[in-house]
Amino acid sequence: MNLSDIRIGEKGKIKSIKISGNMRRRLLDIGITDGTEIECVFKSPFGEPTAFLIKGAVIALRNEQCDKITIKLSSERVS
Amino acid sequence: MGLTNNSTGHNLIDSNLKIVKKSENEIIVALAGNPNVGKSTIFNALTGMKQHTGNWPGKTVSNAQGRFYTDKNSYLLVDIPGTYSLMAHSTEEEIARNYICFGEPDVVVVVCDATCLERNLNIVIQTCEITNNVILCINLIDEAKKKHIKIDTKKVEKELGIPVITTAANNKSTIKSLTDILDNFDKLQETKPLIPRYINEIEEAIKIIETELKKHDLKSVNPRWLSLRLLDNDGSLINEIKAHLGDDFFNNKEIIQAIQKAKKYLVECNINSDKLNDLIVDSITKLSQKICENSIEYCDGQYSLRDRKIDKLLTSKVTGYPIMIIMLLFIFWLTIIGANYPSSLLSNGFLYIQNYLSKMLLYINPPIWLHDLLILGVFKTVAWVVSVMLPPMAIFFPLFTLLEDLGVLPRIAFNLDKPFKYCNACGKQALTMCMGFGCNAAGVVGCRIIDSPRERLLAILTNNFVPCNGRFPTIITLISILIIGISSGIYSSIISAVILTLVITLGIGVTFLATKALSITLLKGTPSSYTLELPPYRRPQISKVITRSIFDRALFVLGRAVSVAAPAGLIIWLMANVKIYDISMLNYCSDFLDPFAKLLGLDGVILIAFILGFPANEIVIPIIIMAYLSQGSLTEFSSICELSNLFISNGWSWITVICTIVFSLFHWPCSTTLLTIKKETASLKWTLIAAVLPTIIGMIFCFIINLVANLVI
Known part of the structure; x- marks a missing residue:
């Protein structure tokens, strides 16, 4: 699934980053790499951007980036 | 800020x-x-x-x-x-x-x-x-x-x-x-730092250039690193290298050939410039990952529960925006109510000093115009600027620094990102906007944190729509004149704070509108992606906050204002008192501007004051006062009440006050800000736009307010 589909409180592992160029480097710089654990912690009042906990830091990303990052949820979603 | x-x-x-x-x-x-x-x-x-x-x-x-x-x-x-x-x-x-x-x-x-x-x-x-x-x-x-x-x-x-x-x-x-x-x-010195190794193709390409570079004098530049960077087409770096190693460096045939050979090799290996950079960063991140795996032990709960709770409160749908507005309101209220007493104390103190100085000066028997020039011109303007500006700054700055140290500002940027994205801009513009509250010139420089040049320009051009500390006291004074008849005591300070918050909100609203307007006309483009780090909340060190914000900021800003106020007081006194055919120069100017200013709900004197206030907005009100005083209706004033009477006797109505507030919010940036914009954008065109845009918006606002208000009455 895409990172943009994650709900608040859910955790996952990054599978792939389908972005290239400057933005990819920026994401790698701040610690968004394959296999990194990521947790969705909160969203802004408008539902975007979303704040993620990545390697001890809280990073906000817009939906455009989240759409291009795929993850694997750490635990099954209870619907 | x-x-x-x-x-x-x-x-x-x-x-x-x-x-x-x-x-x-x-x-x-x-x-x-x-x-x-x-x-x-x-x-x-x-x-x-x-x-x-x-x-x-x-x-x-x-x-x-x-x-x-x-x-x-x-x-x-x-x-x-x-x-x-x-x-x-x-x-x-x-x-x-x-x-x-x-x-x-x-x-x-x-x-x-x-x-x-x-x-x-x-x-x-x-x-x-x-x-x-x-x-x-x-x-x-x-x-x-x-x-x-x-x-x-x-x-x-x-x-x-x-x-x-x-x-x-x-x-x-x-x-x-x-x-x-x-x-x-x-x-x-013997330490050997770890050097990251890349995939074989890149290493091979590096070797091609490095072997050649080692034959030349690179001064202190590391040949391996330089080879790696030369593989990438980085224009800014090439200029730096030329500046450092001389133009000859890129005229050397062997070097150029080596670079071309290496690049060609990479292309043959199917590695273009983008992929090269991706691969480099990938290797480096993998390396740091490996180092940390072996040497760091994480335990659960790195992002503390307390931080999570505060974040939920500051960013949730229900509480996010109301809390931001209440914080703003509370800061303004504290500033207004806290500044009242010390302001009048300072003003009385200065009046006392003024009388004393006046007596001393008269003792040496100077020409009366010199006495008036120094006392009523220079001293009075400086006294006004100090007594009106210092108290609100001494309260507002520490409060704002507190928010800054706590880590609240990035959350505000986070909350405002979506609206900025709607305007095709960057959420970090909220941070530079907040810096603008302190000083627009600082806000303009702060725009460097925005990566995309288009979005950075948007932030620079619209920074002036939030009032800097030079305009705050002016606006606060005008608001207190506006509500003088309505209420008194604690209520008046709350009403002032509410009105001030509305004024600021108007400024922020226009920031969005102007950003949007620019982004669909002059600066077309789609919002670039962005990342914003939200730091943990940190406990501010109160004593440091106070010393830093008062001594380092408030007094410094005040010093700047006074250094402008003193000569401005001199010039304006001369303009108001040097008479040609019995009419002062100031009158000539203000009469000339009056018909136009009247359309905007202002008068010639107010417009002149804004023009003369170009070096520093702090002196706008002192200029207005002096101009009126020289026209002779009143000779002394110290309280808001007397100020209000002075203005009323010069034909002000509540419409004038509102239009002046709006115009002080939206007019040309001060000279320092414009010079900074010129430097940051390196373009006269954008500097001009930065000056014209807020002025036109201010004029339109004032014109409409004046028109509507006069029609309604």
Whole structure:
């Protein structure tokens, strides 16, 4: 699934980053790499951007980036 | 609002810092690292200087320097902007990289945040590629301990091959470990920093260029690193190399051939420039991942529960915006109510001094015009500026610094990102907007944190729509005149605060509108992607906040205002009193502007005051007062009541007050801000637009308000 589909409180592992160029480097710089654990912690009042906990830091990303990052949820979603 | 002696006023204009050694033996130490890891705090702790610090990423956007001494050596410390990488995506990264590569520092201390070391190591490794003389300083070790993160520094040291120390920047004794290691650094010269290795194809390409480069004098530049960078088409770097190694470097046939050969080889291997950079960053991040796996023990709950609760409250759908507005309202209310008493005290005090001075001056029997010029012109204007500006600044600045240190500003930027995105702009514009509250010139420089040039320009052009501290007191004074008849006591201060909040909200609203308008006309484009780091909440050090914001900011800003107010008082007194055919020069000017000003709900005097207030907005009201006083209806005033009477007797109505408030919110930026915009955009066209845009908006607003109000009445 895409990172943009994650709900608040859910955790996952990054599978792939389908972005290239400057933005990819920026994401790698701040610690968004394959296999990194990521947790969705909160969203802004408008539902975007979303704040993620990545390697001890809280990073906000817009939906455009989240759409291009795929993850694997750490635990099954209870619907 | 990074507002210090170094970051405001004319010092901004010359931010190309020149590093000059005092003596041959002086050791130049550069402080590098990610944003918001406490570099400026370490800088201040070592040098005893007051470089602005704050809990948000990106507040240092240009180099700063200071000196410190140990028993053994003297050091020149250079604080460079915090960056995530040295691959130069943005202006401040370019500044950082250029300094580390070409500034020839003797030692580079890379400061890292202990709570997210892995991510921070990227820049350490990149620095090791450039120079051998690197020290890793793991800062905020106290915070890491609180979060139960265990770092095996010995292992990190072994892996990286450079000296590693830990500090807690707010704890001075830990800083000593840094000075100790600097003192002994020459003994550690033999250290061999870890150099990242890339995939074979890249290594092969590096070798092609490196072999050639080694035949030439590169001064201090590392040949391997330079080869790697030359593989990439980085225009800004090529200019730097030319500046450093001379134009001849790129005229050398062998070098050019080697570069072309290496590039061709990469293309044959199917690696284009983008892919090359991706691969480089991939290797570096993998390397830091590996180092950290072996040396750091994380425990659960790194992001503390307390932070989570505050974040929920500040960013949720229901409470996010109301809390932001209530915070703004509360700060304004405290500022207004707190400033009332000291303001009148100061004003009475100055009146007393004025009488005394006047008597002393009359004693030496000067011509009466000289007495009036000095006392009623210069002294009175200065007194007004001090008594009206100092108290609100002394309250507003510490409160705002408190928010900044706590880490609230990035949350505001987070909440406002979606609206900015709707305007095709960057959410970080909210941060530069907040800086504008302190000083628009500082806000304009702060726009360097925005990567995309288009979005940065949007932020620069619209920064003036939030009132800086020069305009705050003017607006507060006008609001108190507006509500003078309505209420008194505590209610009046609450009403003032509400009106002020509305005025600010109008400014913010127009920021959005203007940004949107620009982004669909002159600066077309889609919003670029962005990342924003939300730092942990940190407990501010109250005593530091107070000393820093009062002594470093308030008094400095006041000094600037007074230095403008004194000559302005002189000029305006002359204009009001030198008469040609019995009509003063000021009258000529104001009569000339009057018909136009009347259309905007103002009058000629007010418009003149704004024009003469171009060097500093603080002096707008004193000019108005003096102009009216010279026309002779009143001779003395000290309270808001008397001020109000003075204005009413000169034909003001509530419409005039409202139009003046709106016009002071939206008109041309002050001279310092415009000069800064000129420098930051390097374009006369954009500077002109930055001046014309708010002026036109202000005129339209005033015209409509005046028209509607007159129709309704």
